[in-house]
Amino acid sequence: MDKILYYNSMIEPKGGVLSAPVIVMLAIFLVLVIFMIILTFGLIDSIKNSTITLTNKELIIKSIFYGRKIPMENILIHDVKAINLYENQEYAVTYRTNGIRLPNISLGWMRLKSGQKALAFVTDKSNAVLIPTKDFVILFSMNNIEEFIGKITTIGK
DSSP states (O other): OOOOOOOOOOOOOTTOSSOHHHHHHHHHHHHHHHHHHHHHHHHHHHHHTOEEEEOSSEEEEEOTTTOEEEEGGGBOGGGOEEEOTTTOGGGOEEEEEEEEEETTEEEEEEEETTSOEEEEEESOTTSEEEEEBSSOEEEEEOSOHHHHHHHHHHHHO
């Protein structure tokens, strides 16, 4: 084996390895990652907390992006019904026009297999209510669907 006569390493860059542009880029990256994490958890939380409220004059849906107030005269009250989207394929969501569509979540504007425009708030396909309006249908997953149908039918009398 030969004897080493000289050994050296490269000179460190002036200003160090972590120069100002590198530090700025890392900071921006970290801010973006943190923002995306907060946004993701915020969306998931808001999907879980979508609500529906019934008054004598209107149906109020509160959700992060697609909440709205629908006057009772625009709702086809006698056609409101409970549906199972696994069994009633005509109401199955075929594609998203503006919203979020994941395997277990449909939130926003969708097109149904029947071609109808729908505002969907579906997190449980086996437990949803169909609320037809003059212009579109609303699909909303909820517990106590029969109680809701009873209340909205009472308003329509």
